[in-house]
Amino acid sequence: MSQENVEVIRRSYEALNQGGLEGALAAADEVADPEFEWRATGRLPDVPPVRGREAAKDLFRQLTAVFDWHIEVEEAIDAGDTAVMVVRQVAKGKTSGAETANRQVHVWGFRDGKVAYFETYLTKGRALEAVGLSEQDAHADS
Numbered sequence: 014m015s016q017e018n019v020e021v022i023r024r025s026y027e028a029l030n031q032g033g034l035e036g037a038l039a040a041a042d043e044v045a046d047p048e049f050e051w052r053a054t055g056r057l058p059d060v061p062p063v064r065g066r067e068a069a070k071d072l073f074r075q076l077t078a079v080f081d082w083h084i085e086v087e088e089a090i091d092a093g094d095t096a097v098m099v100v101r102q103v104a105k106g107k108t109s110g111a112e113t114a115n116r117q118v119h120v121w122g123f124r125d126g127k128v129a130y131f132e133t134y135l136t137k138g139r140a141l142e143a144v145g146l147s148e149q150d151a152h153a154d155s
Contacts, residue, residue, distance in 0.1 A: 018123045019089045019096045026084045026100070034077045041070055046127035054132045069131075080104040087116070088137075090151045095144045096121045097151070099137055120144060 021044050028040035041049075051063040051072060063069050076082075081104070088099035098119045105112045118140035122130040134140035141151055 015091045015093050015096075018094070018121070019091050019098075021123075021128070022096045022098055022119075022121050023086060023089065026086060026098075030083050033081065034074065037073060037077070038070055041066060041073075044128050045069070046124060046129050049128060050130040052130055052132045054134055078107070080106060090141075090146075092141075092144045092146055092151075094123045096123070097137075097140050097144060097146075 025037070025040040025044060028036035030036075032039065045066045047066050048064070049066040049069050051060075051069045053060055053062050060072065063072050083103045085101045085103075086098055087101055090097035090099075098121065100117055100119055101114060102117055103112065103114045118134040118137050120130075120132040120134065120140050120143060121128055122132075132140075132143065134143065137151075138148065141148060
């Protein structure tokens, strides 16, 4: 089941990349548990943890009101009930047109076949630590 989790997240990023906000929201309705949590990990310091799929969708609407996003998967790590995705995120300001890119590590937790939570980390090491893996474990399983 865990490799399927990685593929669910890949398809969700594609929905965002191809369909923007509407694509992302449709993907959320399909794959996210109603009790989904967007957990603050310090990446967005002004954003407290968000509980509930609808609340998370509202936060995403706010973020996409300012930026258009494109997410490229650089590495996908199957961690059982968790998918660890090393991504390159490109955001373009809707008003300014300014573009920024950064590398992040997204952690997606699954429960009963649905996405239960999302966390963002600045480094692969911290993300792996959060899911109980070492760099060596991740390379052995990838």
